[in-house]
Amino acid sequence: MQISQMMQTSVLVVDGIDSDRMRLQQMLEPRVQFDGVKTGGEALTYIKRNNVDLLLLSVKLPDMDGFELLRTLRADSRFEDLPVIMLSSDQTQKAEAAVVMAGGTDIIRKPFIPIIVVKKVEQVLEMEYLHRKLKEEVHRQTKLAEDRLAASERLFEETVMALAKTIDAKDAYTRGHSQRVARYARHIAHKLGWLEEEQRKIYFMGLLHDIGKIGVPEAIINKTTRLTDYEYGQIKQHTVIGSEILDLVAEFPELSVGARSHHERYDGKGYPDGFAGSQIPVYARVIAVADAYDAMTSRRSYRDVLPQNVVRSEIAKGRGTQFDPQFADVMLQIIDSDTEYQLCEH
Known part of the structure; x- marks a missing residue:
């Protein structure tokens, strides 16, 4: 002094x-x-x-x-x-x-x-x-660190969003699919009372759950007629490809979970690993419900958005077989509260 x-x-x-x-x-x-x-x-x-x-x-x-x-x-x-x-x-x-x-x-x-x-x-x-x-x-120094962290998080989120849009752009009929799945998954997590950090994690997992489609030929992804067994096998590989890509993100080890396991079924008849029940990572069980919901509530090359009552019936039917009953029930609650059928592709 x-x-x-x-x-x-x-x-x-x-x-x-x-x-x-x-x-x-x-x-x-x-x-x-x-x-x-x-x-x-x-x-x-x-x-x-x-x-x-x-x-x-x-x-x-x-x-x-x-x-x-x-x-x-x-x-x-x-x-x-x-x-x-x-x-x-x-x-x-x-x-x-x-x-x-x-x-x-x-x-x-x-x-x-x-x-x-x-x-x-x-x-x-x-x-x-x-x-x-x-x-x-x-x-x-704390302010500097917080600013750097915020900038890093913004960069990460922007990068993930760009990747999600790149993935969806490969399929002319699923534009915005990854973003909708991410929002639905986060909505389910919110209804379950998950912590904000867990909701944030599942949102990013939802954005990148289909990243493996980068490795699938566009001709197969955009095919409007029935897939051959070989082509269906190629489509199924997107879960493994996505997992291998996201395994490289060491700072976010859970990120690959949604990509690999979102097509597993609660009854063990899904892919790629044939996991059943609690063997399936909890994040993937939530994304599976959100993914199926968006598949039914968005346009496809061969059909329009399904009526809400049909979607509800399919989610209820898959409870305990395709979906974890707990998460299917939450999705049913969300559907019932959506009286104007806003949660669909417009």
Whole structure:
């Protein structure tokens, strides 16, 4: 702390003995902005109206005990960190202990020894200055880190969204499919009371659940007639391809789950692994319901959007066979609350 900075600091002395206040003024005024009052009441008024960097507080005051004033200050969030040096004529170690227990910063004994007074005041002001600068730097670095994290998250989300749109662009009849599946999956997770972070995870999984279609020929994806067994086998490979692509994202290990397992069935008759029940990752079980719902509520090359009652019937029919009953039930609740049939491709 430079001398010029020290001279800008404000020190308030609270002592009912005029000669002691004047003595402290003579020692400190060339070094700091000095002011003094006699009573605890005057001190409280002064502190509430003025900026004070350090308080020199006598143990004995005309209107109250100095420790009483100290406890009052510590109970107020505005002044709980204000440095306070107690002034006492008590030479015992018990006096030092009392200061520490009451929340005081240090003690200066009477009669005053100038060099000790000056050094203790300078040390406390120096420590307070360093503490304040440290807090400012921590705040600055935290803000920088938060800004970098927010920028990184925005970049990740924009990249995922771009990939999702690239995937959907391969199929002329499923534009927006990945985004809708992501929204439906997050809606189900929200209805289940999942934490915000879990809802965010399943949203990204939904966006990229079909990323493996990048590795499937467009001629097969866009074929309007019945697929051959070979072509259907190629389509099924998109789950494995997608999983292998997303396995490379080390910072988000769950991301590949939705891609690999969203075509598993609750009864074990799905693909690629033939998992059943709780063997299927929970995220994939939610996405499976959302994916099936969007498949029925969006246009295809061979049909229009299915009527809502038909969609509801199919979800109910798949409960416990194709879908996890818990998540199918939540989807049925969502359908029942969508009285205007807004949750479909428009």
